[in-house]
Amino acid sequence: MFPVTALARLGHDTMKYLTASVFVAVLAVISALPMSSVLDEWEAFKLEHGKKYATDAEDSFRMKIFIENKNRIDAHNKLFAARRKSYSLRMNKFGDMLPDEFMSTLGGFNMYRKE
Numbered sequence: 001m002f003p004v005t006a007l008a009r010l011g012h013d014t015m016k017y018l019t020a021s022v023f024v025a026v027l028a029v030i031s032a033l034p035m036s037s038v039l040d041e042w043e044a045f046k047l048e049h050g051k052k053y054a055t056d057a058e059d060s061f062r063m064k065i066f067i068e069n070k071n072r073i074d075a076h077n078k079l080f081a082a083r084r085k086s087y088s089l090r091m092n093k094f095g096d097m098l099p100d101e102f103m104s105t106l107g108g109f110n111m112y113r114k115e
Contacts, residue, residue, distance in 0.1 A: 019057045049093040062096040
């Protein structure tokens with residue numbers, strides 16, 4: 001979940017700027033895609049994984065992350081189809097998380113860490 005307590009500490013002007021920035025970023029990402037398709041996929045993702053967000057701003061923020069992750073998955077799977085990758089990817093319940101948020105769900109596990 002988005003750290004709401006961190007947002008609560010921000011000033012009103014900072015919150016307005018953050019909300020506007022997220023909104024502009026979401027518009028930029030989805031402008032290249034058919035709007036109804038993106039919204040349908042986003043709503044289906046939330047329904048399938050039981051996702052609910054406290055505010056419209058958080059919903060928009062998570063949708064932007066979802067779209068970026070979806071684009072990354074699609075690009076990877078094109079390489080897989082061209083036999084340039086040995087595995088395919090698919091969307092899962094973590095599709096609305098930033099990389100560091102996802103890593104925190106692993107309980108500190110890092111397969112690349114040198115001990």
